[in-house]
Amino acid sequence: MDNQWWKKSVVYQIYPQSFKDSNGDGIGDLPGIIEKLDYLAELGIDVLWVCPIFRSPMVDNGYDVADYRSVDPMFGTDQELDGLIAAAGQKGIKIVLDLVLNHCSDEHEWFRRALKDPNSEEAGYFYFRHTEDGQPPNNWRSNFGGSAWAQTEDGRWYLHTFAKEQPDLNWENPKLRQALYDMINWWLDKGVGGFRIDAITFIKKDLSFASGDAKDGALYPIENFQSYPGISEFLTELKRETFAKYDAVTIAEAPGVSPELFAEYAGPDGHFSMIFDFNWDHMKGVSVKCDPDSVSAWRSRMFESVLHTQEHGWSAIFLENHDQARCPDKFLDKDKHGRDSMACLATTYMLLRGTPFIYQGQELGMTNSIRSGIGEFQDVSALNQWKEGLAQGRSEDEMLQELNDYGRDNARSPFQWNAEQHGGFTTGTPWMPVHSNYREVNAEKAQADASSIRTYYKGLIAFRKSEEWSDVLAFGSFEPALTEYPSLIAYRRSFEGRTLLVLNNYGGSLELPLAEGEVVFGSVETPEIKDGKLNLLPYQSVVLTETE
Ligand code: NOJ
Secondary structure, eight states, X not given: OOOOGGGGOOEEEEOGGGTOOSSSSSSOOHXXXXXXXXXXXXXXXXXXXXXXXXXXXXXXXXXXXXXXXXXXXXXXXXXXXXXXXXXXXXXXXXXXXXXXXXXXXXXXXXXXXXHHOTTXXXXXXXXXXXXXXXXXXXXXXXXXXXXXXXXXXXXXXXXXXXXXXXXXXXXXXXXXXXXXXXHHHHHHHTTOOEEEEETGGGSSOOTTOOOOOOTTSOBOHHHHSTTOTTHHHHHHHHHHHXXXXXXXXXXXXXXXXXXXXXXXXXXXXXXXXXXXXXXXXXXXXOXXXXXXXXXXXXXXXXXXXXXXXXXXXXXXXXXXXXXXXXXXXXXXXXXXXXXXXXXXXXXXXXXXXXXXXXXXXXXXXXXXXXXXXXXXXXOHHHHHHHHHHHHTTXXXXXXXXXXXXXXXXXXXXXXXXXXXXXXXXXXXXOSSOOOTTTTTSOHHHHXXXXXXXXXXXXXXXXXXXXXXXXXXXXXXXXXXXOTTSTTEEEEEEEETTEEEEEEEXXXXXXXXXXXXXXEEEESSSOOXXXXXXXXEOTTOEEEEXXXX
């Protein structure tokens, strides 16, 4: 039997700026997380992924790390992080930190020294280039818009796959790699449960630095430089020198890993414990609303991916994270937002094979906020995209719509704790306004309401982790079921002679011919199989036992 602990875990993601402010400065912090550990334990999760809390100028909200070993004062102190790890541990919750290895901040001392002295050791930790014509070395584009090169005061160019304040680290340099490994082991020795590893597929560059053919003149890293040949050596060494020596979980953000490469990344002997499954995620430009007409497209992508994963490794499964719109908005039309439809989405993904992740506020049914002008956006990527879009001749209305629909700020509005001012997130002025619906949608209300979506999430987590069913749900095989019904997402999970049939109805009322089975979990009421038939209401989720 597979005894990797994280296969039975449910992970909760915290975006620290927006979770809970304890000192009234309007920004969430570590004591705020400690204060809310009971809330999290009561929900039933057992791993907390905390987005970066390291010292940072916060250009990309902590994904620009200025010191990998100390906590940013905005979030608290190093001792408070130790306190969080210990207090969470007492409740059986492991802390997973966010490891940013592709780049650091331009305020990191390595980059400062590199700027000061082109001949310093640290200058070799980055990609600096000279050009004769005053133009960037090539036409590579940054993921956040504009050229991937920025110029220093002394005329050198340096590479940045993300914002210009996030210079890329030169993984070709063994000293840099060793410095990163030392830092990782230092955290592991402190007792962290593991890491979520940021943008890892970008660490290997095309060292020819040649410009490429590109439709709009700029070469997109997403299409060209994810998992670039040669990356395997880096990732093999990374694991050998760090994670392999500990019982730590490693969850890689590794977009662009093809099905052929999946096993290398997330197979039993892969570079990581798991990678996020972005294959059936609702990304920009791919519209998969879960309405009766289109849910089968989502289902196909989901099933194809899970079938592949179960042959070759393990995935992190999710509906939301800090880079994406809220899941009710991503998957459901506005008039379909409701407790049952959200419960249907939750059941659909949380009982799949893989480790489920819940993003803060997802369990409350938090939704996107509509912003009426670019001045209301804070995300560096949104601001860059806006500038770039306008420069390319797109209209302000179109850009605004796109950012409202897909922008990363959607997930970053403060957590809604109660009906008090600013949703109880802070006693001060929140760094980002709280969603205007906080009086209706908040944790206090949801916890007290037996029919809330949060209560449903709690039950679903308990079901997933129950003694009776956790083996089936963690280790059981996955098999698509009843695909002849276009608006039904149904699958079987089977393990050692026991099977669960999971039914999620995204269409109108449905009468399913089912011979036998007992309902063990459900979202609305407990239906029964009568005369060989089961009736499902719109957005009803039901889990039945089947004995093989
Ligand atoms: C992916 C992270 O999820 C995102 O928030 C960040 O901006 C980029 N990587 C760059 O670190």
